[in-house]
Amino acid sequence: MDESSPVRMPTLDTEIATASPRRAILFVALSPDDAAQAANGLKGRLHKWRLGFAATTQEALALLRGAPFDAVIMNLHARGIMPNRFFKEVMESCPEALRIGLTGSDERRSIQHPGVAVHQFLARPLEPMVLTAVLARAFAARDFLSQEHFRRLVASIQTLPVLPPTYTSILELLQEKDAPTERIGELVAGDLALSAKMLQLVNSAFFGLSRAISHPAEATAFLGIETVKALVLSLSVFSQLSRSRLKEFNPQILWQHSWTTGVIARRLCEFEETERSIADESFIAGLLHDVGKLILAENYPAALEGNIEEANQKKIGLWEQEFLVYGASHAELGGFLMRRWGLPPGVVDAVTFHHRPMLARNRSFAAVTAVHLANTLPRVIAGDSALPSDSVDMGYLATLGMEDRLDEWKEYLARIMERADAPVSN
Numbered sequence: 001m002d003e004s005s006p007v008r009m010p011t012l013d014t015e016i017a018t019a020s021p022r023r024a025i026l027f028v029a030l031s032p033d034d035a036a037q038a039a040n041g042l043k044g045r046l047h048k049w050r051l052g053f054a055a056t057t058q059e060a061l062a063l064l065r066g067a068p069f070d071a072v073i074m075n076l077h078a079r080g081i082m083p084n085r086f087f088k089e090v091m092e093s094c095p096e097a098l099r100i101g102l103t104g105s106d107e108r109r110s111i112q113h114p115g116v117a118v119h120q121f122l123a124r125p126l127e128p129m130v131l132t133a134v135l136a137r138a139f140a141a142r143d144f145l146s147q148e149h150f151r152r153l154v155a156s157i158q159t160l161p162v163l164p165p166t167y168t169s170i171l172e173l174l175q176e177k178d179a180p181t182e183r184i185g186e187l188v189a190g191d192l193a194l195s196a197k198m199l200q201l202v203n204s205a206f207f208g209l210s211r212a213i214s215h216p217a218e219a220t221a222f223l224g225i226e227t228v229k230a231l232v233l234s235l236s237v238f239s240q241l242s243r244s245r246l247k248e249f250n251p252q253i254l255w256q257h258s259w260t261t262g263v264i265a266r267r268l269c270e271f272e273e274t275e276r277s278i279a280d281e282s283f284i285a286g287l288l289h290d291v292g293k294l295i296l297a298e299n300y301p302a303a304l305e306g307n308i309e310e311a312n313q314k315k316i317g318l319w320e321q322e323f324l325v326y327g328a329s330h331a332e333l334g335g336f337l338m339r340r341w342g343l344p345p346g347v348v349d350a351v352t353f354h355h356r357p358m359l360a361r362n363r364s365f366a367a368v369t370a371v372h373l374a375n376t377l378p379r380v381i382a383g384d385s386a387l388p389s390d391s392v393d394m395g396y397l398a399t400l401g402m403e404d405r406l407d408e409w410k411e412y413l414a415r416i417m418e419r420a421d422a423p424v425s426n
Contacts, residue, residue, distance in 0.1 A: 023139055026052040026069040028060040028086070029078035034102065034126040038073075041128020049135075057086045064093050071098040071135055075124070087117045095155045098340065100134070102126060119340045121168055123175070134342055153326055154336060159298045161291070163341060164236030166191050170229055184225060185217025188232060193239075198231045207263055224276075230284035234258065241294040248308040249297055254290055262286030264374035264413060265367070271412055272365050278346065282370035285350030289371055291337060292330030293318075319355045331355050358396045365400060372396070373409060381414050 027038055035053055042049060052069065054060035060072070072090050076083045087099055101118040120134060169187050189195045195216045202213050202223060213219045220228045238255050265286035269279035296304045303325075311321035319329035335352025350367035353360040354375050360368040376392050397403040 022050070023071070023135070024050045024052065024067065024069045025071045025073065025135065026054065026060060026063060028054050028057060028072065028074040029081050030073075030075050030102070030126075031078075031124075034075065034124065037126045037128055038131070042132060057081065060086070061089055061093070064090065068094055069097050070139060071100065073100040073102065073122075073131075076101045076103045076118075084117070091117060091158075096151075098135070098139075117162065120163070120342055123172070153300075154333065157295060157299045159241070160295060160337065161237045161240045164232065164240075166194060167229065167232050167236060170225075170232065174225070181220040181225060182217045184228065185215060185220040188216035188220070188228065194232065194235055197235055198228070201231065201259065224280070226277075226280035227283060230262070230280070230287055233284065234262070234287035237288065237291060238294070241291075241298045243298070246297065246301055246305045248305045248312075249293070249301075251294065251297065254293060258287050258290055260378065261289060261371065261374045264378065264416065265370035267416060268370045268373055268409065268413075269365075271409070274365060274370075278365070278367055278370070281344055281346035281350065281367035282374075284343070285347045285354070285367050285371045286374055288338065288347075289334065289351050289354045289375060290330065291351070292333035292335075295333055295337070296330060317355065329355065357393055358399070363399055365402065369396075369400065369402075377410060377413050378417060381410055381417060 025042070027035060030038065030053065039051060039053075042051060052063050054063055060074075063069070064072075072087075072094070074083060074086065075081070083101065090097060090099060098120075099118045101121050102124050103121055104124050122131065122134065166187055170184055173183055173187065188198065198216065198219065199213060201207065202209065202219050209222070213222060216228070238251065238258075241251070243251075262283045263286070265282035266279050269282050293304070307321045307325060308318055311318045314321065319331055322329035331352055331354055335348050338348045338351050346367040349360045349362070350371040353368050354371045357368050357372040360366070362368060372393065380392065392406060394403055394406075397406065
């Protein structure tokens with residue numbers, strides 16, 4: 001295959017329909033009730049999956065040495081279990097396996113940060129329908145990586161951000177009926193550094209609030225739970241992966257660009273009067289659209305810097321250069337992580353296809369539209385010739401019947417950008 005010709009990445013609908021059903025799932029240290037739930041529930045829904053059960057970590061590791069597993073699901077608080085040590089060995093012996101920890105809300109709080117190296121937490125008692133959906137979407141994420149050398153790259157990555165404890169605690173709280181926003185604000189306020197940064201951001205002129213916000217609880221009530229969740233997740237991810245100091249890559253500049261992209265994407269949704277859910281998805285996807293760059297900077301700094309230099313010399317986007325090398329880009333890598341975390345499909349699509357929105361499944365203004373525009377238009381408005389040209393995908397806008405909206409969007413964003421700097425990135 002000609003490596004200069006980017007491959008078409010399938011959408012989730014295609015992946016679920018075509019993905020191989022022959023998956024192997026290993027359950028470790030489950031209670032008898034959870035084991036019965038898993039065996040009966042999963043076999044009833046997806047009978048072609050192979051299920052394995054191990055009472056101890058020793059049995060589990062022996063099974064992993066005998067054959068690869070696609071997912072390892074473990075009761076993190078079973079007697080005698082040392083989850084950190086176990087999952088470290090899982091990462092070494094079966095690096096592509098999805099790692100899921102089963103835990104109750106009170107037990108989860110006892111897990112020390114950075115915590116167990118799991119991709120997702122699920123609540124006990126185990127709900128087969130929830131587990132089925134999580135596994136199906138995660139397995140689709142693996143099939144999404146169609147280039148073998150990019151699959152090997154993902155498998156070799158040692159450092160991935162984990163879902164932050166404050167974020168997972170908010171998710172738990174939201175499972176309760178009529179959970180008060182004040183309690184969510186209190187959770188955020190418990191992390192002093194996080195809450196201080198969040199309040200600084202929401203009170204910036206660029207965010208455009210009509211009055212000052214003084215407490216996370218007030219921010220939750222005024223901005224909405226989804227906005228606060230997005231801020232908690234993005235700030236925590238950047239704090240986990242912000243140590244790289246390369247000549248061609250600065251995490252702080254990337255954060256400023258990501259923040260700007262998230263806010264602009266949200267404001268575009270307001271301008272288009274979209275549903276609130278689309279605005280929320282656009283905001284979080286904008287904040288996290290370049291998380292793949294952080295992952296590459298943490299794991300392969302020299303390769304990232306080399307690709308940035310090559311892209312600048314060729315006057316192409318970094319994502320285009322990465323396609324020449326890996327067959328995919330930081331956008332697909334970020335989308336892979338979003339799927340692993342179980343974020344909404346709109347967020348996954350927006351992160352994955354923010355450079356190539358034509359490949360997304362939607363044909364109406366959605367999060368991928370907002371993030372593509374928010375990532376591109378500031379460069380167009382600023383007229384920064386030092387960066388690779390990255391024009392708006394007019395063919396994509398034509399499929400939406402919205403190509404005539406471009407001038408209005410540019411005028412609207414130009415007014416917003418006068419209030420604050422809007423860093424751009426490739």
